[in-house]
């Protein structure tokens with residue numbers, strides 16, 4: 110189903126999730142190709158409604174240019190079953206679910222195969238913090254997991270792909286908030302955030318800092334001063350943040 114020739118279906122009324130969440134997840138998925146983060150259909154975004162106990166995710170293998178809001182699939186957070194939708198959900202659905210279950214404050218997850226982040230994942234190297242662009246968003250290197258074992262691949266492969274990230278972050282929700290993404294070894298980046306749109310934004314940043322890091326490594330790296338990095342992270346996060354303006358301003 111990689112082609113762009115699927116015809117759009119007529120909208121149906123959804124009952125399992127709000128129109129707002131469905132719209133937000135749909136828009137975040139459309140931003141994957143617009144941000145240059147995916148070849149073909151190599152990326153997916155989801156968003157969770159914890160009160161309803163479900164999350165909404167892109168269907169597997171559907172081209173972004175024909176993806177409709179009604180194509181999205183609603184999945185149970187507790188057991189991964191499809192609650193609503195006529196298409197098969199993303200093959201990465203269980204990875205998203207394991208991240209939602211491990212980190213209670215995240216509201217959205219994005220997975221892509223963006224080129225520079227994948228290069229680090231394939232080299233099995235974390236993306237190092239080399240400057241303030243990185244430190245603005247990630248309070249530390251973007252870490253890389255261990256490769257999955259034969260056992261982890263044989264059973265529950267996609268769920269285990271999430272679990273190696275969860276293990277990497279020590280099952281620590283605060284750490285997941287401060288480092289909102291990780292590289293799965295030989296696979297690629299998963300990022301998350303307070304909602305689907307923020308998880309997508311973190312995927313954009315992850316790719317940008319990976320590209321910058323590769324260029325810096327080619328030139329020769331210099332250890333950045335930690336106090337400058339800390340200053341940048343705290344400008345945007347925590348009680349003393351002062352970056353940006355509220356949407357209403």
Ligand SMILES: O=C(CO)[C@@H](O)[C@@H](O)COP(=O)(O)O
Pocket residue numbers: 150151152153167168169170171198199200201220
């Ligand atoms: O890793 C892969 C494929 O190897 C997937 O993330 C990517 O192709 C997206 O899959 P879906 O179309 O979401 O099932």
